[in-house]
Amino acid sequence: xxxxxxxxxxxxxxxxxxxxxxxxxxxxxxxxxxxxxxxxxxxxxxxxxxxxxxxxxxxxxxxxxxxxxxxxxxxxxxxxxxxxxxxxxxxxxxxxxxxxxxxxxxxxxxxxxxxxxxxxxxxxxxxxxxxxxxxxxxxxxxxxxx
Amino acid sequence: xxxxxxxxxxxxxxxxxxxxxxxxxxxxxxxxxxxxxxxxxxxxxxxxxxxxxxxxxxxxxxxxxxxxxxxxxxxxxxxxxxxxxxxxxxxxxxxxxxxxxxxxxxxxxxxxxxxxxxxxxxxxxxxxxxxxxxxxxxxxxxxxxx
DNA sequence: TATTGTTATACTCTATAACTATA
DNA sequence: TATAGTTATAGAGTATAACAATA
Numbered sequence: 001x002x003x004x005x006x007x008x009x010x011x012x013x014x015x016x017x018x019x020x021x022x023x024x025x026x027x028x029x030x031x032x033x034x035x036x037x038x039x040x041x042x043x044x045x046x047x048x049x050x051x052x053x054x055x056x057x058x059x060x061x062x063x064x065x066x067x068x069x070x071x072x073x074x075x076x077x078x079x080x081x082x083x084x085x086x087x088x089x090x091x092x093x094x095x096x097x098x099x100x101x102x103x104x105x106x107x108x109x110x111x112x113x114x115x116x117x118x119x120x121x122x123x124x125x126x127x128x129x130x131x132x133x134x135x136x137x138x139x140x141x142x143x144x145x146x
Numbered sequence: 147x148x149x150x151x152x153x154x155x156x157x158x159x160x161x162x163x164x165x166x167x168x169x170x171x172x173x174x175x176x177x178x179x180x181x182x183x184x185x186x187x188x189x190x191x192x193x194x195x196x197x198x199x200x201x202x203x204x205x206x207x208x209x210x211x212x213x214x215x216x217x218x219x220x221x222x223x224x225x226x227x228x229x230x231x232x233x234x235x236x237x238x239x240x241x242x243x244x245x246x247x248x249x250x251x252x253x254x255x256x257x258x259x260x261x262x263x264x265x266x267x268x269x270x271x272x273x274x275x276x277x278x279x280x281x282x283x284x285x286x287x288x289x290x291x292x
Numbered sequence: 293t294a295t296t297g298t299t300a301t302a303c304t305c306t307a308t309a310a311c312t313a314t315a
Numbered sequence: 316t317a318t319a320g321t322t323a324t325a326g327a328g329t330a331t332a333a334c335a336a337t338a
Binding site: 002010012017021022038109112120131139141142 | 150155157159160166258263264265270282288
């Protein structure tokens with residue numbers, strides 16, 4: 001068995017390389033953790049959302065979201081409003097400051113994504129995207145049964 | 147910007163899902179860490195190798211390799227021999243016990259990989275593999291300049 | 293009783309660098 | 316003076332579960 005051709009290893013190495021490239025922007029230049037960046041990105045395009053939606057959109061655990069939101073709130077990037085429909089929950093939304101921060105970061109990370117994708121033809125990008133979805137679905141099936 | 151279509155995010159989520167599926171085998175059933183698993187897999191197909199080769203084959207840092215090798219050695223899976231060509235280094239090789247352990251794990255993780263790949267046609271697999279190599283190369287270029 | 297979100301805690305990983313032995 | 320590998324240590328991230336408030 002050759003590690004170099006083993007898909008899970010190849011994906012892990014690639015994903016780490018790519019994540020590093022992106023994290024360089026949001027971490028070094030803007031002092032966000034990965035979780036904070038994800039939450040900010042998930043909120044930026046939306047209005048006011050429940051925590052559950054943030055969890056779903058970021059694939060983070062509830063306590064990771066809780067901490068990321070707290071940190072973003074301290075930093076003035078998001079705000080929490082009581083949820084009138086459920087006294088236990090919150091409605092979360094990005095503030096103007098948060099939106100402004102996101103709008104600084106987004107073009108930079110998008111440019112990096114675009115540079116990565118330059119290596120692929122449009123057809124290859126389509127196959128890649130479809131492959132990611134199908135592999136994720138298979139992994140989900142595999143994970144279910146343990 | 148939509149996180150769901152952002153390649154770095156998609157790769158991170160997929161890679162984590164896939165890694166979990168594989169880690170379930172080597173961690174839960176055989177008590178290996180990710181690094182130990184990688185080192186064992188890198189050594190299993192080879193003879194006696196220098197530490198530098200293990201570092202290269204696993205994309206781990208030298209101190210991660212050092213610890214993983216120590217742990218595997220305590221467990222009787224690898225042994226270290228002094229390098230006659232360089233008194234500072236070691237030659238590392240898998241023991242019969244280590245090989246036997248690897249031969250228990252390998253078919254199980256390969257079966258999982260095969261299940262994942264069932265979702266893709268041979269052509270799609272080729273495109274995926276080429277895409278991984280090209281994206282990794284682009285990420286390397288991006289990482290270099292910071 | 294179950295669920296939402298927070299907090300506590302212990303554990304694992306990671307990153308940096310100091311250190312030794314040798315080159 | 317540089318390199319191979321080890322060790323130390325501090326910081327970050329992760330996982331579990333306990334917990335308060337509400338449903």
